[in-house]
Amino acid sequence: MAKKGYHHGNLREALIEATLTLIVARGPQGFTLSGAARQAGVTPAAIYRHFAGRDDLVAEAARQGYELFAAMLSEVDALPGAPRVRAMAQAYLAFAERHPGHYVAMFESGIDLARRPALSEAAGRARDVLHGACDGMNADAAEVTAHVWSLSHGVVELYLRNSAGLSHPPEARAMLSRALDTYLSGLVSPAAQTSR
CATH class of the missing domain: 1.10.10.60 (Homeodomain-like)
Structure with missing residues (x-):
């Protein structure tokens, strides 16, 4: 060979x-x-x-994945606020589809970010991009970031990657869109809700 x-x-x-x-x-x-x-x-x-070994190789694949992920999130071209948050959540799904190896290395390999500073920094940069989009959503930006990330990740796992093993999983993008609509509408101030 x-x-x-x-x-x-x-x-x-x-x-x-x-x-x-x-x-x-x-x-x-x-x-x-x-x-x-x-x-x-x-x-x-x-x-x-x-x-140095297996984990070192997988960690580098994960680090590259976080860099690609941050770049995809940064390329989102949408109005600030809810439209940008929705677009970034959809970019999360697009990343999982386009870079499945990186996605698995990042989220399913069991590599401890706390023990790998370069990996932790790359993950932090991706989180910061999403956090920037969640800022100003009438709620704590860190909490909104965690919710949007969790929601996106759950839809990827359960419906895009069909970890639930459903015979007819719902369409992932539509599922994520509906879930985000429900979540983000709850962040709108009561005064804004009554004026709609």
Whole structure:
């Protein structure tokens, strides 16, 4: 087998790509260093030139995922307030669809952010982008951010990725849109509600 990582001069990225492919196919628990090495076309020993071990490799995939996630959230072009929050929640679903390997590395691998400063900082940047959109929603921005993130994540898991195993799961975007409408309408001040 050709040593693709060495041939292309970027073994580190080749290993990350192999990791992303394998964790989509087998899940984070089914991913192995030897499998990643084989996918990248190198020996398992070559991995240790760039990564301390399995968790280090998965953590780097997760860190890249948070960077991509923050970039997608930052690209949301919508009016401030509820429209921007809705658009960012939909961007959450789009991220999970476009980058399933990164999504799994970020949220399902069990990597402890508290022990990995670079990963924690990347996750914080993504959270800060969403937090900025939730600021000024007639409620505590940190709490709204947590609610919107939780709602989006739940819809991704239960309906987009169908973790619930439903034979006919609801359409994820429509489900998220309805849930956000209900949640965000509860944040409108009572005076604004009576004037509608």
